[in-house]
Amino acid sequence: MKSKVKYVSKKKLYPAFGYSDIKNNTAYVRKDLPKIVKKFVKEHELYHLKDKSKVVLWREIKANVYGLFKHPLGFLVCVIMSLAPYRLKLYFNRIMGRDYLFPKLEE
Numbered sequence: 001m002k003s004k005v006k007y008v009s010k011k012k013l014y015p016a017f018g019y020s021d022i023k024n025n026t027a028y029v030r031k032d033l034p035k036i037v038k039k040f041v042k043e044h045e046l047y048h049l050k051d052k053s054k055v056v057l058w059r060e061i062k063a064n065v066y067g068l069f070k071h072p073l074g075f076l077v078c079v080i081m082s083l084a085p086y087r088l089k090l091y092f093n094r095i096m097g098r099d100y101l102f103p104k105l106e107e
């Protein structure tokens with residue numbers, strides 16, 4: 001089954017830039033992001049949908065490397081945009097295994 005990509009508003013995904021819903025085989029990307037970042041986030045989330053690994057840190061490393069090769073500039077801008085406290089907190093929580101849920105995604 002082919003993965004879907006949906007572009008959603010900032011308020012549906014904040015503080016995340018993207019989200020992969022494995023159950024619905026859908027990659028969500030924030031539409032307010034710069035175009036190059038959207039391209040990177042899309043590849044990153046699509047990679048997550050195909051990845052069978054369960055280890056969060058390893059999943060993130062793989063998805064970032066995959067996106068980096070597809071859109072190096074998008075990766076770079078994404079990193080710069082992520083050097084904000086609310087973004088670093090998100091990474092910390094994700095690595096500690098605290099998952100974010102986005103209940104408003106399909107509204």
Ligand SMILES: [Zn+2]
Pocket residue numbers: 044048059060063
């Ligand atoms: Zn990710």
